[in-house]
Amino acid sequence: MxxxxxxxxxxxxxxxxxxxxxxxxxxxxxxxxxxxxxxxxxxxxxxxxxxxxxxxxxxxxxxxxxxxxxxxxxxxxxxxxxxxxxxxxxxxxxxxxxxxxxxxxxxxxxxxxxxxxxxxxxxxxxxxxxxxxxxxxxxxxxxxxxxxxxxxxxxxxxxxxxxxxxxxxxxxxxxxVSSYKKKPVINTNKCTGCGLCSKLCPTKNIFVEEKAISHDRCTLCYRCVNNCPEKALTVLGEKVYGQYLFKNF
Ligand SMILES: Cc1cc2nc3c(=O)[nH]c(=O)nc-3n(C[C@H](O)[C@H](O)[C@H](O)COP(=O)(O)O)c2cc1C
Known part of the structure; x- marks a missing residue:
């Protein structure tokens, strides 16, 4: 198996x-x-x-x-x-x-x-x-x-x-979900350009030079939103209420 x-x-x-x-x-x-x-x-x-x-x-x-x-x-x-x-x-x-x-x-x-x-x-x-x-x-x-x-x-x-x-x-x-999306939305005032989101993204959709920018390959998985140390990314909403990761349980 x-x-x-x-x-x-x-x-x-x-x-x-x-x-x-x-x-x-x-x-x-x-x-x-x-x-x-x-x-x-x-x-x-x-x-x-x-x-x-x-x-x-x-x-x-x-x-x-x-x-x-x-x-x-x-x-x-x-x-x-x-x-x-x-x-x-x-x-x-x-x-x-x-x-x-x-x-x-x-x-x-x-x-x-x-x-x-x-x-x-x-x-x-x-x-x-x-x-x-x-x-x-x-x-x-x-x-x-x-x-x-x-x-x-x-x-x-x-x-x-x-x-x-x-x-x-x-x-x-x-x-x-019928197509990949132009997400996440990245708040450039909060983004420090640490690159964690880019490293974690399963579709290689986020690019970081000084600040992160996203393209149109988002599968809505929320990994970046929940891992960002600055809570700088959102997908469907406009504000991060609390970050969820299974490993914290
Ligand atoms: C974009 C999106 C859509 C979701 N839609 C549903 C849904 O329709 N019904 C539901 O019960 N949960 C929904 N969820 C919750 C997830 O299915 C649930 O939290 C899942 O266990 C996350 O699994 P993962 O940690 O392996 O990514 C949705 C989550 C996301 C990110």
């Missing part, structure tokens, strides 16, 4: 790693940003594929990764994990429908703290976030046992899930 993931702020990485290690302590994980990921996928039969849900949809970088590397998934058994702050409807289904000739073993939806740090909506306390992470860990334990018993979770894979994801979010927000 191999865990393959995209994770803006660490939630999905944690969930995929916890899942595969409980299933098989010798199994390992690899990010879709790692140049060796395709070769690693080719060498395994069972793939646990994880990503965060954005507006009941796939992050553009995840969508493109699947489409551009379709061949390496042929014949694989894929178990999908989608993390979300509150609701996705068919978070796992969005990827399941993209994999052409793979066998979908199951799907797992996990609620984790919200990574959108420039909006006050869905913000919960440190204690509540910790509780949410513990609940996700418990659900992963159950999901691993069920997969071993050949009775895997099928979260997000039904037609009912698909209709609810479409009607409650995807239809209204489809432009949000």
């Amino acid at each position: 191999l865990g393959v993931y995209f994770s803006g702020t660490g939630n999905t990485k944690y969930c995929v790693e916890t899942f595969v290690r409980q299933f098989d302590p010798s199994a390992y994980i690899v990010s879709i940003e790692d140049p060796s990921v395709v070769d690693k996928i080719k060498s395994q039969d069972i793939i646990v594929f994880g990503y965060p849900v954005y507006f009941s949809n796939l992050p553009k970088i995840v969508h493109d990764f699947i489409v551009n590397n379709q061949k390496c998934f042929y014949g694989k058994k894929i178990y999908i994990i989608a993390t979300m702050a509150f609701f996705s409807g068919d978070g796992t289904g969005c990827a399941a429908r993209l994999f052409d000739s793979a066998h979908i073993l199951g799907g797992l939806h996990l609620r984790m703290p919200d990574s959108i740090s420039d909006s006050p909506i869905l913000k919960t306390s440190y204690k509540a976030n910790k509780k949410m992470i513990n609940r996700a860990k418990e659900k992963i334990g159950i999901a691993v046992s069920r997969l071993k018993e050949n009775n895997p979770h099928k979260d997000g894979l039904s037609i009912f899930n698909r209709v609810s994801g479409l009607l409650l979010q995807r239809l209204w927000f489809r432009n949000a």
Whole structure:
């Protein structure tokens, strides 16, 4: 088994790693940003594929990764994990429908703290976030046992899930993730040009000379927003309310 993931702020990485290690302590994980990921996928039969849900949809970088590397998934058994702050409807289904000739073993939806740090909506306390992470860990334990018993979770894979994801979010927000964006917005009064955002960006979208500037390759992952020491970057909102990173829990 191999865990393959995209994770803006660490939630999905944690969930995929916890899942595969409980299933098989010798199994390992690899990010879709790692140049060796395709070769690693080719060498395994069972793939646990994880990503965060954005507006009941796939992050553009995840969508493109699947489409551009379709061949390496042929014949694989894929178990999908989608993390979300509150609701996705068919978070796992969005990827399941993209994999052409793979066998979908199951799907797992996990609620984790919200990574959108420039909006006050869905913000919960440190204690509540910790509780949410513990609940996700418990659900992963159950999901691993069920997969071993050949009775895997099928979260997000039904037609009912698909209709609810479409009607409650995807239809209204489809432009949000259908292309890469000219984001983040960088406050040049706050930016010190330290270059951390540029180093962390998964799409190499941020350039720093004296101050940082962004181009049009943003996948909305919020890694830069949550890591900037000056809180100088925003994506959907106008002010950073508090920075979220899984590693702080
Ligand atoms: C642009 C964006 C859109 C999001 N949309 C949703 C959503 O529709 N529903 C939801 O429950 N959470 C949503 N979230 C929250 C993330 O899915 C959630 O925090 C996820 O666990 C982050 O995972 P990561 O740390 O691996 O990046 C969104 C986050 C971002 C950045």
